Amino acid sequence: MTIAIIGGTGPQGQGLALRFAIAGVPVALGSREGARAADIAAELTARLPDGAAVITGHDNVAAIRAADEMVILAVPFAAHEATLRALKPHLAGKVLVDIVVPLSPGDPKKVSMPPEGSATEAAQALLGDDIPVVGALHNVSARTLGTLDQPINCDILVCGNDLEARRKTMALIRRLGVEAYNAGDAQAARCIEAITPILIRINISKEVPFSHAGIRIWAPEH
Amino acid sequence: MTIAIIGGTGPQGQGLALRFAIAGVPVALGSREGARAADIAAELTARLPDGAAVITGHDNVAAIRAADEMVILAVPFAAHEATLRALKPHLAGKVLVDIVVPLSPGDPKKVSMPPEGSATEAAQALLGDDIPVVGALHNVSARTLGTLDQPINCDILVCGNDLEARRKTMALIRRLGVEAYNAGDAQAARCIEAITPILIRINISKEVPFSHAGIRIWAPEH
Numbered sequence: 001m002t003i004a005i006i007g008g009t010g011p012q013g014q015g016l017a018l019r020f021a022i023a024g025v026p027v028a029l030g031s032r033e034g035a036r037a038a039d040i041a042a043e044l045t046a047r048l049p050d051g052a053a054v055i056t057g058h059d060n061v062a063a064i065r066a067a068d069e070m071v072i073l074a075v076p077f078a079a080h081e082a083t084l085r086a087l088k089p090h091l092a093g094k095v096l097v098d099i100v101v102p103l104s105p106g107d108p109k110k111v112s113m114p115p116e117g118s119a120t121e122a123a124q125a126l127l128g129d130d131i132p133v134v135g136a137l138h139n140v141s142a143r144t145l146g147t148l149d150q151p152i153n154c155d156i157l158v159c160g161n162d163l164e165a166r167r168k169t170m171a172l173i174r175r176l177g178v179e180a181y182n183a184g185d186a187q188a189a190r191c192i193e194a195i196t197p198i199l200i201r202i203n204i205s206k207e208v209p210f211s212h213a214g215i216r217i218w219a220p221e222h
Numbered sequence: 223m224t225i226a227i228i229g230g231t232g233p234q235g236q237g238l239a240l241r242f243a244i245a246g247v248p249v250a251l252g253s254r255e256g257a258r259a260a261d262i263a264a265e266l267t268a269r270l271p272d273g274a275a276v277i278t279g280h281d282n283v284a285a286i287r288a289a290d291e292m293v294i295l296a297v298p299f300a301a302h303e304a305t306l307r308a309l310k311p312h313l314a315g316k317v318l319v320d321i322v323v324p325l326s327p328g329d330p331k332k333v334s335m336p337p338e339g340s341a342t343e344a345a346q347a348l349l350g351d352d353i354p355v356v357g358a359l360h361n362v363s364a365r366t367l368g369t370l371d372q373p374i375n376c377d378i379l380v381c382g383n384d385l386e387a388r389r390k391t392m393a394l395i396r397r398l399g400v401e402a403y404n405a406g407d408a409q410a411a412r413c414i415e416a417i418t419p420i421l422i423r424i425n426i427s428k429e430v431p432f433s434h435a436g437i438r439i440w441a442p443e444h
Contacts, residue, residue: 109406111413144442154440157420182427183420184331191333191420194413198379198405202439205404210441217424218376219432220366 002026003172004067006060006083007075009040012099015145016072016137017044017055022148023175026053030063037063047148064090070097070172072137073123077102080119084126091131095165097172098123099137101196109201111194120189124161132165134158135189136173136180138196141203141212154214156180157195159188181217224248225394226289228282228305229297231262234321237367238294238359239266239277244370245397248275252285259285269370286312292319292394294359295345299324302341306348313353317387319394320345321359323418331423333416342411346383354384356391357411358402360418363425363434376436378402379417381410403439 003020005013008029017027021044029044031037037057044055056066064071064087071094075083080100100119104110116122120135127133136158144152156173158180160166170180183192195215203211225242227235230251239249243266251266253259259279266277278288286293286309293316297305302322322341326332338344342357349355358380366374378395380402382388392402405414417437425433 110409147442150442153442181420181424182429184423187332188416188420191413191416194410195417198403198410198413199439201406202403207404208441213439213441216438216440217421217435218438219430219435220369220372220375 001068002028002066003070003072004028004030004063005072005074006030006063006087007073007079008063009036010074010076011142012145013074014040014044015142016074018047018148019145019152019176021048021052021055023177024053025172025175027055028063028066029055029057030060031057032060034059034062060087061090064094067094069093070095070168072097072099074099077119081122081126084123088127091127094131095168096123096127096131096133097137097169098133098135101138101193103197109197111197113190117187118189118193120159120193121186124186132160132162133186134160134162134165134169135186135192136169138193139199140214143212144214152176152178153216154178155216157183157188157192159183159186159192161186179217223290224250224288225292225294226250226252226285227294227296228252228285228309229295229301230285231259232296232298233364234367235296236262236266237364238296240269240370241367241374241398243270243274243277245399246275247394247397249277250285250288251277251279252282253279254282256281256284282309283312286316289316291315292317292390294319294321296321299341303344303348306345310349310353313349316353317390318345318349318353318355319359319391320355320357323360323415325419331419333419335412339409340411340415342381342415343408346408354382354387355408356380356382356384356387357408357414358391358395360415361421362436365434366436374398374400375438376400377438379405379410379414381405381408381414383408401439
């Protein structure tokens with residue numbers, strides 16, 4: 001089952017493409033410029049071990065066409081609305097997995113949420129109820145994704161108004177060997193997207209001895 | 223240094239009182255009815271090991287007077303505004319640590335944030351800038367706090383507009399043997415408070431094999 005990654009030439013998109021291909025999921029990498037996506041796809045392919053699924057490069061519309069169902073949106077927030085408007089006519093029958101975080105321009109330690117409450121809710125409002133939007137993968141750093149010799153040990157919170165789309169997204173994410181949790185409907189994205197700037201603050205703090213942190217769900221009887 | 227816990231007779235307040243007393247921090251437990259607080263304080267004292275600090279019971283105003291500086295607010299959200307209005311004249315010179323989560327009435331898997339954005343921001347707006355409000359301890363379950371033979375292994379996110387008050391709160395929380403992270407100004411409470419209903423959803427889900435989950439900050443090079 002091929003997935004598309006729109007805005008797949010950015011650091012987050014590239015890291016996800018590598019991880020999914022290694023997990024055996026073919027990836028159609030999308031960019032506004034198909035040639036650039038093809039170049040990046042070739043670079044990423046050179047990093048793949050034997051037996052990985054293919055990464056191919058396309059313009060965004062062709063990437064969506066290549067996807068069986070799941071389309072991951074990985075553009076910067078500044079391009080979020082315009083990208084969704086342009087791609088809406090091509091998304092019928094797909095599930096849009098929105099990983100975009102509305103970081104404040106000029107201060108990545110804060111969010112500036114859109115009027116709808118979160119990027120996930122804004123995307124759902126724009127696309128309409130026939131195209132389910134799922135928020136996920138906001139809190140895993142590009143560095144963690146791209147460090148292929150280490151497992152992704154943080155957890156993924158998944159939200160969206162369509163339960164079936166949420167379940168499909170959790171199943172897809174679990175192929176990466178990480179745990180995905182059902183965090184409820186799209187309103188939960190107001191929280192989940194806003195975890196990222198808190199992690200960025202912790203990561204750049206001189207008071208902690210690490211960077212590229214994620215979150216885990218911890219349980220006493222786990 | 224004595225701390226006060228307002229609404230200290232609820233499950234969260236009781237658990238915190240036990241943990242702080244065991245850590246050597248004297249606790250003045252507050253309730254609207256001083257006699258009830260005194261009864262609960264006696265019950266909790268019976269559970270304390272030798273060498274613990276004292277837990278005493280008071281009406282809320284007397285509990286604040288007994289506190290050197292740190293006052294923890296642990297009432298249900300329904301009593302949040304009225305309690306703060308009543309206690310404001312007595313809070314000069316204190317730091318208010320607000321642990322209240324605005325869970326939706328009838329659905330604890332969601333938040334219903336006040337117009338200010340979060341309980342922490344509502345408290346800061348009500349108390350005015352001279353009384354610093356710090357949001358913390360939202361995501362640790364009463365059961366985890368009260369299970370005294372196990373360490374508290376989740377992390378605590380701390381936010382508020384006054385950096386010095388945040389630092390004092392982090393130092394106090396670290397006395398419990400848990401890690402506290404600086405999550406930024408009070409706006410971060412919109413995220414941190416909303417993590418609690420996501421944890422409640424996960425905890426009551428039949429799809430996960432645990433309950434009373436918290437969160438941890440996970441880092442690759444930790």
